[in-house]
Amino acid sequence: MDFSNKLLKWYGSNARDLPWRNTSNPYFIWISEVILQQTRVNQGIPYYYRFIEEFPTVQALADAPIDKLMKVWQGLGYYSRARNLKEGAIQIVNEFHGQIPNTFDELLKIKGIGPYSAAAIASFAFGRVVPAVDGNVYRILARVFGVFTPIDSSKGKKEFFELAKELISKKEPGRFNQAIIDFGALQCTPKSPLCIDCPFNEYCYAYQNNLISSLPVKGIKKPPQNRFFYYFMIRYGNFTFVRRRSENDIWNSLYEFPLWEHNKQFNFDEIGQKIKGLSFLKDTEPCIRYISEPVKHVLSHRIIWATFIILKIEKANYSLKADYVMIPIEELSTYPFPRLIDGYLAAEPTAKYFINRYM
Protein backbone atom coordinates (compact mmCIF):
# COMPACT_ATOMS: atom_id res chain seq x y z
CA MET A 1 0.00 0.00 0.00
CA ASP A 2 1.34 3.42 -0.89
CA PHE A 3 0.15 5.32 2.14
CA SER A 4 1.67 8.64 1.16
CA ASN A 5 0.28 8.72 -2.38
CA LYS A 6 -3.18 7.66 -1.30
CA LEU A 7 -3.18 10.26 1.43
CA LEU A 8 -2.00 13.07 -0.84
CA LYS A 9 -4.60 12.12 -3.39
CA TRP A 10 -7.30 12.28 -0.74
CA TYR A 11 -5.95 15.67 0.34
CA GLY A 12 -6.17 16.97 -3.21
CA SER A 13 -9.93 16.92 -3.03
CA ASN A 14 -10.51 17.35 0.71
CA ALA A 15 -8.03 19.97 1.96
CA ARG A 16 -9.41 22.54 4.35
CA ASP A 17 -8.91 26.19 3.47
CA LEU A 18 -7.31 27.63 6.60
CA PRO A 19 -5.92 31.15 7.08
CA TRP A 20 -2.38 30.06 8.03
CA ARG A 21 -2.13 27.99 4.88
CA ASN A 22 -2.26 31.07 2.70
CA THR A 23 1.10 32.29 3.97
CA SER A 24 4.70 31.22 3.94
CA ASN A 25 5.58 33.60 6.77
CA PRO A 26 7.18 31.36 9.40
CA TYR A 27 6.13 33.75 12.14
CA PHE A 28 2.45 33.35 11.23
CA ILE A 29 2.87 29.60 11.00
CA TRP A 30 4.53 29.52 14.41
CA ILE A 31 1.66 31.47 15.96
CA SER A 32 -0.94 29.24 14.35
CA GLU A 33 0.76 26.07 15.58
CA VAL A 34 0.89 27.26 19.16
CA ILE A 35 -2.72 28.44 19.07
CA LEU A 36 -3.76 25.04 17.77
CA GLN A 37 -2.03 23.04 20.51
CA GLN A 38 -4.84 21.04 22.14
CA THR A 39 -7.29 23.43 20.51
CA ARG A 40 -9.83 22.90 17.77
CA VAL A 41 -9.38 24.77 14.53
CA ASN A 42 -12.70 26.56 14.77
CA GLN A 43 -11.90 27.81 18.25
CA GLY A 44 -8.46 29.03 17.21
CA ILE A 45 -9.26 30.91 14.00
CA PRO A 46 -10.57 34.18 15.50
CA TYR A 47 -7.66 34.20 17.97
CA TYR A 48 -5.21 33.76 15.11
CA TYR A 49 -6.53 36.81 13.26
CA ARG A 50 -6.47 38.97 16.38
CA PHE A 51 -3.04 37.80 17.42
CA ILE A 52 -1.22 38.53 14.18
CA GLU A 53 -2.99 41.86 13.91
CA GLU A 54 -1.93 42.92 17.40
CA PHE A 55 1.53 41.38 17.15
CA PRO A 56 2.44 41.20 13.45
CA THR A 57 6.16 40.47 13.87
CA VAL A 58 8.58 38.64 16.13
CA GLN A 59 9.81 41.99 17.42
CA ALA A 60 6.29 43.19 18.20
CA LEU A 61 5.65 39.98 20.14
CA ALA A 62 8.94 40.28 22.01
CA ASP A 63 7.93 43.81 23.03
CA ALA A 64 4.32 42.90 23.89
CA PRO A 65 3.04 44.17 27.25
CA ILE A 66 2.01 41.14 29.28
CA ASP A 67 -1.50 42.42 30.03
CA LYS A 68 -2.19 43.12 26.38
CA LEU A 69 -0.84 39.73 25.42
CA MET A 70 -3.03 37.92 27.93
CA LYS A 71 -6.07 39.95 26.92
CA VAL A 72 -5.66 38.76 23.33
CA TRP A 73 -5.32 35.18 24.61
CA GLN A 74 -8.21 35.49 27.09
CA GLY A 75 -10.64 32.60 26.80
CA LEU A 76 -8.37 30.32 24.79
CA GLY A 77 -6.92 28.43 27.75
CA TYR A 78 -3.48 26.96 28.45
CA TYR A 79 -2.18 30.44 29.15
CA SER A 80 1.44 29.35 29.47
CA ARG A 81 1.32 29.18 25.67
CA ALA A 82 0.95 32.95 25.49
CA ARG A 83 3.72 33.59 28.00
CA ASN A 84 6.00 31.12 26.25
CA LEU A 85 5.33 32.77 22.89
CA LYS A 86 6.66 36.05 24.22
CA GLU A 87 9.65 34.33 25.77
CA GLY A 88 10.25 32.51 22.52
CA ALA A 89 10.11 35.76 20.59
CA ILE A 90 12.69 37.29 22.91
CA GLN A 91 14.82 34.20 22.42
CA ILE A 92 14.58 34.54 18.64
CA VAL A 93 15.57 38.20 18.81
CA ASN A 94 18.50 37.57 21.12
CA GLU A 95 19.82 34.21 19.98
CA PHE A 96 18.71 33.93 16.36
CA HIS A 97 19.12 37.50 15.10
CA GLY A 98 15.36 37.90 14.90
CA GLN A 99 15.02 35.10 12.35
CA ILE A 100 12.93 32.05 13.14
CA PRO A 101 15.27 29.05 12.87
CA ASN A 102 14.63 26.75 9.91
CA THR A 103 15.61 23.35 11.27
CA PHE A 104 13.77 20.92 13.51
CA ASP A 105 16.55 20.79 16.10
CA GLU A 106 16.90 24.54 16.42
CA LEU A 107 13.16 25.10 16.54
CA LEU A 108 13.03 22.67 19.48
CA LYS A 109 15.18 25.09 21.46
CA ILE A 110 12.48 27.76 21.36
CA LYS A 111 10.29 28.02 24.44
CA GLY A 112 6.86 26.56 23.80
CA ILE A 113 7.90 24.66 20.69
CA GLY A 114 7.91 20.91 21.27
CA PRO A 115 8.36 17.97 18.89
CA TYR A 116 5.04 18.45 17.13
CA SER A 117 5.28 22.21 16.59
CA ALA A 118 8.94 22.06 15.59
CA ALA A 119 8.12 19.51 12.93
CA ALA A 120 5.09 21.44 11.74
CA ILE A 121 6.99 24.71 11.36
CA ALA A 122 10.04 23.03 9.83
CA SER A 123 7.95 21.23 7.22
CA PHE A 124 5.30 23.86 6.47
CA ALA A 125 7.57 26.88 6.32
CA PHE A 126 10.91 25.36 5.31
CA GLY A 127 10.14 22.09 3.54
CA ARG A 128 12.08 19.96 6.01
CA VAL A 129 11.39 16.24 5.97
CA VAL A 130 10.21 15.57 9.51
CA PRO A 131 6.85 14.17 10.58
CA ALA A 132 4.52 16.32 12.67
CA VAL A 133 2.92 13.77 14.97
CA ASP A 134 -0.17 15.06 16.71
CA GLY A 135 -3.29 13.42 18.10
CA ASN A 136 -4.65 12.87 14.60
CA VAL A 137 -1.53 11.04 13.48
CA TYR A 138 -1.52 8.78 16.54
CA ARG A 139 -5.10 7.84 15.85
CA ILE A 140 -4.70 7.21 12.13
CA LEU A 141 -1.51 5.19 12.39
CA ALA A 142 -2.77 3.17 15.35
CA ARG A 143 -5.88 2.22 13.42
CA VAL A 144 -4.47 1.67 9.93
CA PHE A 145 -1.36 -0.22 11.05
CA GLY A 146 -2.77 -1.81 14.19
CA VAL A 147 -0.38 -0.28 16.70
CA PHE A 148 -1.49 -0.98 20.27
CA THR A 149 1.31 0.82 22.09
CA PRO A 150 -0.24 3.51 24.33
CA ILE A 151 0.12 6.85 22.59
CA ASP A 152 0.85 8.70 25.84
CA SER A 153 3.81 6.51 26.75
CA SER A 154 7.33 7.49 25.78
CA LYS A 155 7.68 4.14 24.01
CA GLY A 156 4.57 4.91 22.00
CA LYS A 157 5.67 8.42 21.10
CA LYS A 158 8.95 7.11 19.77
CA GLU A 159 7.31 4.26 17.91
CA PHE A 160 4.72 6.43 16.18
CA PHE A 161 7.34 9.03 15.30
CA GLU A 162 9.49 6.37 13.64
CA LEU A 163 6.54 4.96 11.74
CA ALA A 164 5.54 8.42 10.54
CA LYS A 165 9.13 9.06 9.47
CA GLU A 166 8.94 6.04 7.18
CA LEU A 167 5.63 7.11 5.70
CA ILE A 168 6.20 10.82 5.14
CA SER A 169 6.55 12.04 1.57
CA LYS A 170 10.14 13.07 0.96
CA LYS A 171 9.09 15.29 -1.91
CA GLU A 172 6.21 17.07 -0.20
CA PRO A 173 6.73 16.72 3.56
CA GLY A 174 4.74 19.83 4.40
CA ARG A 175 1.80 18.79 2.28
CA PHE A 176 1.95 15.29 3.75
CA ASN A 177 1.83 16.65 7.31
CA GLN A 178 -1.08 18.94 6.46
CA ALA A 179 -2.84 16.08 4.71
CA ILE A 180 -2.64 13.56 7.53
CA ILE A 181 -3.92 16.12 10.01
CA ASP A 182 -6.89 16.98 7.81
CA PHE A 183 -7.51 13.31 7.27
CA GLY A 184 -7.74 12.82 11.01
CA ALA A 185 -9.97 15.82 11.49
CA LEU A 186 -12.37 15.05 8.64
CA GLN A 187 -12.26 11.33 7.83
CA CYS A 188 -10.61 9.24 10.53
CA THR A 189 -12.35 11.04 13.38
CA PRO A 190 -12.21 9.87 17.02
CA LYS A 191 -15.87 8.89 17.02
CA SER A 192 -17.81 7.56 14.04
CA PRO A 193 -15.01 7.68 11.47
CA LEU A 194 -16.12 7.58 7.84
CA CYS A 195 -14.74 4.12 7.10
CA ILE A 196 -17.14 3.28 4.28
CA ASP A 197 -15.52 5.60 1.76
CA CYS A 198 -12.07 5.66 3.36
CA PRO A 199 -9.22 5.18 0.88
CA PHE A 200 -7.48 2.89 3.38
CA ASN A 201 -10.40 0.72 4.48
CA GLU A 202 -9.14 -2.23 2.46
CA TYR A 203 -5.90 -2.26 4.46
CA CYS A 204 -6.95 -0.69 7.74
CA TYR A 205 -6.23 -3.05 10.62
CA ALA A 206 -8.84 -1.54 12.90
CA TYR A 207 -11.55 -1.55 10.25
CA GLN A 208 -10.81 -5.06 9.07
CA ASN A 209 -10.80 -6.38 12.64
CA ASN A 210 -13.65 -4.29 13.98
CA LEU A 211 -11.39 -2.52 16.46
CA ILE A 212 -12.10 1.09 15.53
CA SER A 213 -13.33 1.99 18.99
CA SER A 214 -10.34 0.29 20.66
CA LEU A 215 -7.64 2.25 18.84
CA PRO A 216 -5.66 4.25 19.63
CA VAL A 217 -4.78 2.93 23.11
CA LYS A 218 -4.46 5.60 25.80
CA GLY A 219 -3.51 5.48 29.44
CA ILE A 220 -6.04 6.22 32.13
CA LYS A 221 -6.11 9.67 33.64
CA LYS A 222 -7.13 10.47 37.15
CA PRO A 223 -10.46 12.13 37.82
CA PRO A 224 -10.64 15.91 38.36
CA GLN A 225 -10.23 17.32 41.83
CA ASN A 226 -12.61 19.79 43.51
CA ARG A 227 -11.44 23.23 44.58
CA PHE A 228 -13.46 25.97 46.25
CA PHE A 229 -12.87 29.62 45.41
CA TYR A 230 -14.39 32.63 47.16
CA TYR A 231 -13.98 35.80 45.12
CA PHE A 232 -14.54 39.17 46.73
CA MET A 233 -15.88 41.78 44.35
CA ILE A 234 -15.18 44.79 46.48
CA ARG A 235 -16.89 48.06 45.76
CA TYR A 236 -14.97 51.06 47.08
CA GLY A 237 -16.63 54.17 45.69
CA ASN A 238 -16.51 53.57 41.97
CA PHE A 239 -13.44 51.39 42.31
CA THR A 240 -12.67 47.75 42.86
CA PHE A 241 -9.55 45.69 43.48
CA VAL A 242 -7.89 43.07 41.29
CA ARG A 243 -4.48 41.53 40.91
CA ARG A 244 -2.52 39.58 38.38
CA ARG A 245 -2.45 35.96 39.43
CA SER A 246 1.09 34.71 39.85
CA GLU A 247 0.54 31.39 41.59
CA ASN A 248 2.28 28.71 39.67
CA ASP A 249 -0.91 26.86 38.89
CA ILE A 250 -4.04 27.74 36.94
CA TRP A 251 -4.60 31.10 35.28
CA ASN A 252 -1.09 32.41 35.89
CA SER A 253 -0.84 35.98 34.50
CA LEU A 254 -4.60 36.48 34.31
CA TYR A 255 -6.36 38.78 36.77
CA GLU A 256 -8.62 37.90 39.66
CA PHE A 257 -10.52 39.50 42.52
CA PRO A 258 -9.22 39.12 46.05
CA LEU A 259 -9.53 35.40 46.60
CA TRP A 260 -9.96 33.13 49.54
CA GLU A 261 -9.39 29.53 48.60
CA HIS A 262 -10.33 26.55 50.74
CA ASN A 263 -10.68 22.82 50.26
CA LYS A 264 -14.27 22.69 51.42
CA GLN A 265 -17.58 24.41 50.84
CA PHE A 266 -18.94 27.01 53.26
CA ASN A 267 -22.47 28.29 53.73
CA PHE A 268 -23.60 31.92 53.88
CA ASP A 269 -23.24 32.24 57.65
CA GLU A 270 -19.78 30.73 57.69
CA ILE A 271 -18.70 33.09 54.92
CA GLY A 272 -19.98 36.04 56.95
CA GLN A 273 -17.87 34.89 59.88
CA LYS A 274 -14.82 34.29 57.73
CA ILE A 275 -14.89 37.79 56.27
CA LYS A 276 -13.84 39.25 59.59
CA GLY A 277 -10.58 37.33 59.53
CA LEU A 278 -9.43 38.10 56.00
CA SER A 279 -6.39 40.36 55.94
CA PHE A 280 -7.47 42.30 52.88
CA LEU A 281 -10.76 43.20 54.60
CA LYS A 282 -9.36 44.15 58.00
CA ASP A 283 -10.60 47.55 59.21
CA THR A 284 -12.45 48.18 55.95
CA GLU A 285 -15.93 48.10 57.52
CA PRO A 286 -17.24 45.68 54.89
CA CYS A 287 -20.95 45.43 54.13
CA ILE A 288 -22.10 42.33 52.27
CA ARG A 289 -24.38 43.16 49.34
CA TYR A 290 -24.68 39.80 47.69
CA ILE A 291 -23.41 36.23 47.88
CA SER A 292 -23.80 34.07 44.79
CA GLU A 293 -24.65 30.44 44.58
CA PRO A 294 -21.56 28.35 43.84
CA VAL A 295 -20.67 28.57 40.17
CA LYS A 296 -19.35 25.31 38.74
CA HIS A 297 -16.40 25.66 36.38
CA VAL A 298 -15.02 22.46 34.87
CA LEU A 299 -11.44 22.17 33.67
CA SER A 300 -9.79 19.05 32.33
CA HIS A 301 -8.18 18.27 35.67
CA ARG A 302 -10.14 20.39 38.16
CA ILE A 303 -13.67 21.24 39.14
CA ILE A 304 -13.82 24.70 40.61
CA TRP A 305 -16.75 25.84 42.70
CA ALA A 306 -16.66 29.61 42.83
CA THR A 307 -18.70 31.81 45.13
CA PHE A 308 -18.79 35.50 44.27
CA ILE A 309 -19.21 37.83 47.21
CA ILE A 310 -20.11 41.42 46.42
CA LEU A 311 -19.39 43.82 49.23
CA LYS A 312 -18.96 47.48 49.85
CA ILE A 313 -16.21 48.90 52.01
CA GLU A 314 -15.70 52.34 53.57
CA LYS A 315 -11.94 52.26 53.89
CA ALA A 316 -9.14 50.59 51.94
CA ASN A 317 -6.50 49.03 54.17
CA TYR A 318 -2.81 48.55 53.55
CA SER A 319 -3.17 44.99 52.27
CA LEU A 320 -5.59 46.05 49.56
CA LYS A 321 -3.43 48.99 48.52
CA ALA A 322 -0.21 47.02 48.55
CA ASP A 323 -1.25 43.71 47.04
CA TYR A 324 -3.98 44.75 44.60
CA VAL A 325 -4.59 47.22 41.81
CA MET A 326 -7.40 49.68 42.45
CA ILE A 327 -9.26 50.28 39.22
CA PRO A 328 -12.49 51.99 38.17
CA ILE A 329 -15.22 49.38 37.86
CA GLU A 330 -15.92 50.46 34.28
CA GLU A 331 -12.39 49.40 33.34
CA LEU A 332 -12.82 45.81 34.49
CA SER A 333 -13.47 44.63 30.95
CA THR A 334 -10.06 45.84 29.79
CA TYR A 335 -8.24 43.36 32.04
CA PRO A 336 -7.64 39.72 31.12
CA PHE A 337 -9.78 37.39 33.24
CA PRO A 338 -10.33 33.65 33.17
CA ARG A 339 -13.60 32.51 31.65
CA LEU A 340 -15.04 31.83 35.07
CA ILE A 341 -14.76 35.48 36.15
CA ASP A 342 -15.41 36.98 32.74
CA GLY A 343 -18.57 34.92 32.41
CA TYR A 344 -19.78 35.93 35.84
CA LEU A 345 -19.20 39.62 35.14
CA ALA A 346 -21.26 39.31 31.98
CA ALA A 347 -24.13 37.57 33.77
CA GLU A 348 -27.26 39.38 34.87
CA PRO A 349 -28.30 40.62 37.29
CA THR A 350 -24.98 40.55 39.10
CA ALA A 351 -23.09 42.81 36.77
CA LYS A 352 -25.74 45.48 36.99
CA TYR A 353 -25.76 45.18 40.76
CA PHE A 354 -22.00 45.54 40.96
CA ILE A 355 -21.69 48.35 38.49
CA ASN A 356 -24.67 50.42 39.64
CA ARG A 357 -23.26 53.81 40.57
CA TYR A 358 -26.06 54.80 42.86
CA MET A 359 -26.12 52.00 45.37
Next chain:
DNA sequence: AACTCGGGGCA
Protein backbone atom coordinates in the same frame (compact mmCIF):
# COMPACT_ATOMS: atom_id res chain seq x y z
C1' DA B 1 6.78 8.45 33.80
C1' DA B 2 3.46 11.17 35.94
C1' DC B 3 1.48 15.55 36.62
C1' DT B 4 -0.20 20.05 35.36
C1' DC B 5 -2.07 23.36 32.49
C1' DG B 6 -8.46 25.59 29.65
C1' DG B 7 -12.06 25.69 27.35
C1' DG B 8 -15.40 24.14 24.10
C1' DG B 9 -17.93 21.02 20.92
C1' DC B 10 -20.06 16.87 20.08
C1' DA B 11 -22.36 12.15 20.23
Next chain:
DNA sequence: TGCCCAGAGTT
Protein backbone atom coordinates in the same frame (compact mmCIF):
# COMPACT_ATOMS: atom_id res chain seq x y z
C1' DT C 1 -21.59 13.21 30.88
C1' DG C 2 -17.16 11.63 28.77
C1' DC C 3 -13.94 12.27 25.29
C1' DC C 4 -10.61 14.82 22.84
C1' DC C 5 -8.79 18.56 20.35
C1' DA C 6 -2.70 20.83 15.02
C1' DG C 7 0.96 19.53 23.06
C1' DA C 8 4.52 21.35 26.10
C1' DG C 9 6.85 22.22 30.49
C1' DT C 10 7.87 20.69 35.04
C1' DT C 11 8.85 17.43 38.57
